[in-house]
Amino acid sequence: MKKWIPTILVVLVLIVGWIYAANQNYFREEEAVKVQLLGIQSDDIQSITIDDLSTGKTEAEDSSSSSAQLELKDGVWSMVEPKAYPLNGYTISSWLDALSGAEQELVVEETPTDLEKYGLGSTASRLDIKTKDSRDITLKIGGQLPADDARYVQVNSGPVVAVKSESISNIELTRHDLLDTTPFNLDDTNVASLDWEGEAATWVLKSASEDGAADRTWTLNGETVESTEAVSLIGKIKNLSTADDVRKASELKNAVPRFTLSVEQKVNGENVTDVYRGLTVASEPGIIYVITPDGQWAYSLQADVLQDAEKFPDTVKAADDAGTGSEDSTSSTE
Structure with missing residues (x-):
């Protein structure tokens, strides 16, 4: 038994040393310095x-x-x-x-x-x-x-x-x-009115609520319209984006007016109106160039992406007709 005592002592020393080293993180790999x-x-x-x-x-x-x-x-x-x-x-x-x-x-x-x-x-x-x-x-x-x-x-x-x-x-x-690829600078919480004048339609969307109202109400051409529809339209216009580089508006030659959009917003307590113009050129019939209010820049957009805005009254009417038809159907079954 005595002959094993030195071996046992060595093993104990090694175990104690290993435990100490582990506690001191000697075996932890150093993280690579970033x-x-x-x-x-x-x-x-x-x-x-x-x-x-x-x-x-x-x-x-x-x-x-x-x-x-x-x-x-x-x-x-x-x-x-x-x-x-x-x-x-x-x-x-x-x-x-x-x-x-x-x-x-x-x-x-x-x-x-x-x-x-x-x-x-x-x-x-x-x-x-x-x-x-x-x-x-x-x-x-x-x-x-x-x-x-x-x-x-x-x-x-x-x-x-x-x-x-x-x-x-x-x-x-x-x-x-x-680049800033979005031509329309809108803040949906500040928009007071949108006034669209174009070839296919003319309409005015207005907020009928007082400033700061939690729930805003809207009118379209003087008639009440669902708030969700108004907010959705503002969001769609705000997020329209060009896939091309912006052009200098002065580069457009022989351009033909397609629409104007007047946007009234409350900015720092003041009513500010910005007017955006839509122009087309004969060589690009499927493109509408949106000119920024300062007249400096022209953003090219596919003509069909502006249809939601241009035909907004038709969209509202279709939704109203669908709702009326559903109510009539329910009444007849009763």
Whole structure:
């Protein structure tokens, strides 16, 4: 028995040591330290150029190019190239946060000699970023990693790193992604009236409620209409969106008026009326261009998507007739 005592003591020491080490987290794998991809904050960015190199053509040569240049001026982001297109402020803010918050997962190659194999060559997506302290940052986005959950990325002439595909999807935006694509600036809680004058119909939708009323009532051409129908129409108009780049209204030649929509809203306690015009051109019979109230921009919409607005009275009448028919049927069975 005595000859086993040293062995038992050694085993006990090992067990005690293992328990102590486990309690001190000696066996826990260290989590990989996340490294910020660009090393900047969103407030540091002064300008961004989107270089669309996939087409191999410049903006002037290829209308499908997504190249653009954006600058921060007096605290407001604006597009300066190819044109001063109106931007979606929410999208811009989210984009800047995505750029500053992106993290690299791992270093793929410290000193790359062949960028083409990572998709980081001549056809890579590229962002040229300038900071407020005059630093220049070039971000190139390449192909997918074999695991398909990350993309190859290079910052300036540094190493090739992996960045999660989810992060890249929030960074690799096109020019069109950044535009304000909705021509009608409506807040359904503030709308007091809509006045439509067009070829197929003329109607006036008005709120018959006092300001601040919890349950709003509406009239259509002086007749009471269901609130749900009025709110639905306002929502549909508000959410109409173009799939194309916005055009300068002055570019439309020989345009023919199709409709006008006057929108009265309560803004900061004041009644404000905006007038939108719908125009058509002979070369594009299926398109209606909506001109913004300032007369600057033309948004192209398919003519049929505006039918819900144009034929709103017919929709209401059909719903009323259906309701009346249902009531008559119920009465006859009784």
